Amino acid sequence: QKRTKKGRVGVFDESLREQLLREIRLRDHLENAIHRHELFLVYQPIIASETGQIDAVEALLRWRLDDEMIPPDEFIGIAEQYGFIRAIGLWVLGEACLAGKRMQILQEGLGISVNVSIQQLLDDDFPTEVAATLKRTGFPAHCLDLEITESLFAHDKHRLIDNIKRLKELGVQVSIDDFGTGYSSLSVMQEFDVDYVKIDRSFIWTMDTGGRAIVEAVSQIASAFDYKVVAEGVETEDQRRLLTNMGIEYLQGYLFLPPVPEDELMQHLG
Ligand code: C2E
Ligand code: CA
Ligand code: CA
Numbered sequence: 179q180k181r182t183k184k185g186r187v188g189v190f191d192e193s194l195r196e197q198l199l200r201e202i203r204l205r206d207h208l209e210n211a212i213h214r215h216e217l218f219l220v221y222q223p224i225i226a227s228e229t230g231q232i233d234a235v236e237a238l239l240r241w242r243l244d245d246e247m248i249p250p251d252e253f254i255g256i257a258e259q260y261g262f263i264r265a266i267g268l269w270v271l272g273e274a275c276l277a278g279k280r281m282q283i284l285q286e287g288l289g290i291s292v293n294v295s296i297q298q299l300l301d302d303d304f305p306t307e308v309a310a311t312l313k314r315t316g317f318p319a320h321c322l323d324l325e326i327t328e329s330l331f332a333h334d335k336h337r338l339i340d341n342i343k344r345l346k347e348l349g350v351q352v353s354i355d356d357f358g359t360g361y362s363s364l365s366v367m368q369e370f371d372v373d374y375v376k377i378d379r380s381f382i383w384t385m386d387t388g389g390r391a392i393v394e395a396v397s398q399i400a401s402a403f404d405y406k407v408v409a410e411g412v413e414t415e416d417q418r419r420l421l422t423n424m425g426i427e428y429l430q431g432y433l434f435l436p437p438v439p440e441d442e443l444m445q446h447l448g
């Protein structure tokens with residue numbers, strides 16, 4: 179009896195220890211990942227539902243450490259926790275704008291969506307850095323869309339409102355990402371001047387049960403507030419048809435294309 183108990187504790191300690199060691203290893207490598215050229219971007223199209231044409235592409239960050247691909251859901255949190263996210267986020271923005279510039283040679287007016295962390299948006303220097311990046315890369319402000327995760331609205335509201343206002347004054351667009359998963363969805367819509375809401379994929383995947391009513395409600399609210407709606411995680415033809423019939427303007431998901439390298443994305447433009 180005693181022995182089993184001790185054994186269990188041992189197993190628990192072991193996995194916790196492994197987890198901590200992994201986090202420390204990732205943290206130590208992440209600090210230099212930009213300089214070591216371990217980070218790169220992939221791109222996933224956002225499709226206009228009516229025409230089936232690519233309207234914009236979302237830049238998604240990838241990290242190859244030795245031979246392992248570390249998922250962003252794991253390393254973005256570490257970057258935020260250890261203070262690397264501002265540098266990484268700024269690098270992502272610059273790379274995405276440069277890639278956007280190259281892609282626009284094939285397709286004029288193509289939009290680029292970039293994910294922005296709360297810590298970037300809470301930084302009063304961020305709007306200035308965005309302006310400088312647009313200037314340096316020559317990417318048009320109105321083609322840049324910054325995706326903000328909804329839960330960030332739990333933070334210093336006045337600073338966020340102010341920084342979003344400054345970004346809008348530059349001419350960039352702003353989206354609420356993962357819409358419906360965070361809190362205060364409705365007040366967010368009222369208080370923040372955003373252009374798009376991206377309905378979280380969990381609702382798209384449950385449209386044959388409860389998700390459909392939520393997608394419909396979000397779509398109606400969005401049109402009342404004059405926001406455009408993007409449905410994420412579209413994987414099936416049935417979902418595409420249903421969403422298009424509901425009047426959702428933009429669709430994104432594996433049904434069209436998974437995130438791919440720039441050269442592969444280029445083959446779908448024009
Ligand atoms: P997100 O912004 O919600 O990005 C969409 C995620 O859904 C991506 O995962 C994408 O690969 C995946 N996805 C797209 N279509 C489908 C589909 O049809 N089915 C399924 N199962 N998945 C689909 P990814 O690339 O692993 O990124 C995860 C999250 O990491 C992103 O979620 C975003 O929150 C964060 N992230 C990625 N790149 C960046 C970045 O440059 N900066 C920041 N701050 N966060 C980033
Ligand atoms: Ca996103
Ligand atoms: Ca999302």
Ligand code: CA
Nearest residue numbers: 251327355356
């Ligand atoms: Ca997400």
